[in-house]
Amino acid sequence: MTAFTATVTVRLKRGVLDPEAETTQRSLERLGFDLNDLRSADVFELDLDADSADDAAERAEEMAERLLANPTIHDYDIEVTEAE
Amino acid sequence: MARVTIAVIQFGGSNCDRDAVQALGSLGFDAELVWHEDGLPADVDGVVLPGGFSYGDYLRAGAMAARSPIMAEVREAASEGTPVLGICNGAQIGCESSLTPGAFTTNESARFQCEHVYLRVENADTPWTSQYEEGDVVELPIAHGEGRYEISDDRLDELEAEDRILFRYCDEDGTVSPEANPNGSKHSVAGVTGDAEHVAVMMPHPERATLSDLGRTDGRGVLTGFAD
Incomplete structure (x- = not known):
């Protein structure tokens, strides 16, 4: 078994309104920053032992499907690295 | 009315559970609080998922409660015909648990x-809305x-074609418009039914508009749905 970190990033699907991101963007603009758009995302870092990176990714995907993301409004992606 | 027993499920952070019990009791139902860890009693005739902030709304509102073991029992009871009504946080739990x-x-x-x-x-042709007329x-x-x-x-x-929208936000005259939509809900949807109409969720609180001591009683008709 090898120690991996699976990073699951959960984002709202394109087209789904994100009022918190809009408020954050307005706040940045009030501070004088110039930007075209702002998207927010939740990042989950999962430390787990697995036989391979694929195995770790598969388990992280199941966790995303079952709890971390809501398929009605979210997309997600998974990145697996060997833990340091 | 024959006594109808309704389980009002308490999760950590539910806070409209007692309101629901009071409101249901005032309508002649035999409502009881059920702590989620105790499981769903076998003899219940209905289930309320009450409002509140279960699990502090961590992750997403309703996400944690939806994965608690009692929800598997609620889904099974619903599939066997037991009426289930999710209100506010209960509506979020209902959608999170499919x-x-x-x-x-x-x-x-x-x-x-x-x-x-x-x-x-x-749609006035569901247990939850049969006390009203369409357009009320x-x-x-x-x-x-x-x-x-x-x-x-x-x-x-699809939901609209299947007539599964219970309520839409509107103005006093019944006109649905962006101005009368308090939260930006798509097509002003405030409540929907599940695959079968005896399962429903809604964000507004019928149990807070049931006791005449507290003012209007427009919500009575929704809770009366448990008698159908």
């Missing part, structure tokens, strides 16, 4: 909103930060 389609997420205003709203009855306007309170109904356009088309 009892009902779609999702309730952050209000368009990004604020918590506590106010009275008007709702137009869209009822006034109920809302109190939520994550009440904006989201669903894909295709899926919403």
Whole structure:
């Protein structure tokens, strides 16, 4: 078994309104920053032992499907690295 | 009316559970609080998923409660015909647990909103709305930060074609418009039914508009649905 970190990033699907991101963007603009758009995302870092990176990714995907993301409004992606 | 026993499920952070018991009791139902860890009693005739902030709304409102073991029992009871009504946080739990389609997420205003709203009855042919006529306007309170109904356009088309929208936000005259939509819900949807009409969720609070001592009683008709 090898120690991996699976990073699951959960984002709202394109087209789904994100009022918190809009408020954050307005706040940045009030501070004088110039930007075209702002998207927010939740990042989950999962430390787990697995036989391979694929195995770790598969388990992280199941966790995303079952709890971390809501398929009605979210997309997600998974990145697996060997833990340091 | 024969005694109808309704389980009002308490999760950590539920806070409208007692209101629901009181409101149901005033209508002649035998309502009982059921702690989620105790499991669903075998002899219940109905289930209420009450409002509140289960698990602090961590991750997403309703996400944690939806995965608690009692919800598997609620889904099974629902599939066998037991009426289930999710109110506010209970509506979020209902959608998170796939009892009902779609999702309730952050209000368009990004604020918590506590106010009275008007709702137009869209389908009066369900247990929850049979006390009203289609097009009736009822006034109920809302109190939520994550009440904006989201669903894909295709899926919403299907729900509308199947007449599964219970209520839409409207103005006092029953006109549905962006101005009368308090939270940015898609097509102003305030409540929907599950695959079968005896399962329903809604963000407004019928149990807070049931006791005449507290003012209007427009919500009675919804809770009366448990008698059907």
